[in-house]
Amino acid sequence: xxxxxxxxxxxxxxxxxxxxxxxxxxxxxxxxxxxxxxxxxxxxxxxxxxxxxxxxxxxxxxxxxxxxxxxxxxxxxxxxxxxxxxxxxxxxxxxxxxxxxxxxxxxxxxxxxxxxxxxxxxxxxxxxxxxxxxxxxxxxxxxxxxxxxxxxxxxxxxxxxxxxxx
Numbered sequence: 037x038x039x040x041x042x043x044x045x046x047x048x049x050x051x052x053x054x055x056x057x058x059x060x061x062x063x064x065x066x067x068x069x070x071x072x073x074x075x076x077x078x079x080x081x082x083x084x085x086x087x088x089x090x091x092x093x094x095x096x097x098x099x100x101x102x103x104x105x106x107x108x109x110x111x112x113x114x115x116x117x118x119x120x121x122x123x124x125x126x127x128x129x130x131x132x133x134x135x136x137x138x139x140x141x142x143x144x145x146x147x148x149x150x151x152x153x154x155x156x157x158x159x160x161x162x163x164x165x166x167x168x169x170x171x172x173x174x175x176x177x178x179x180x181x182x183x184x185x186x187x188x189x190x191x192x193x194x195x196x197x198x199x200x201x202x
Contacts (some may be wrong), residue, residue: 046077112152112200151168159196
């Protein structure tokens with residue numbers, strides 16, 4: 037969420053045919069949700085579907101990139117840790133994947149992952165990547181610059197992830 041960052045919530049009974057939230061709760065959708073704080077976790081009470089990012093991507097390679105970043109983020113962010121800037125990074129990744137050509141998708145993934153790792157403290161102040169920090173939605177020029185350095189960026193990302201022991 038914009039306000040709280042990454043929030044994990046439970047939604048009971050959503051697989052039941054009579055559930056009003058059943059069709060909206062799908063990975064890769066932008067939603068407007070109502071949450072209630074329970075004793076231990078958030079509970080989802082209402083959902084309004086806004087858009088499906090996966091339908092807008094339409095290209096399998098871009099969908100795989102979006103899915104891999106989301107999967108990694110779920111592993112890296114412990115329950116109830118709420119760095120709100122991650123929301124902006126993910127929105128920027130979706131926007132970039134939707135509007136930019138497929139050839140720049142890997143560069144967009146690298147920029148998003150470098151920013152996520154930096155935001156979570158897994159990536160130090162490496163001068164090679166500082167020009168890409170804070171870029172929620174990079175320009176085509178910035179993506180092309182990263183495209184030239186993708187191999188080195190992947191190496192840095194993998195080293196950082198190896199150190200997390202995930």
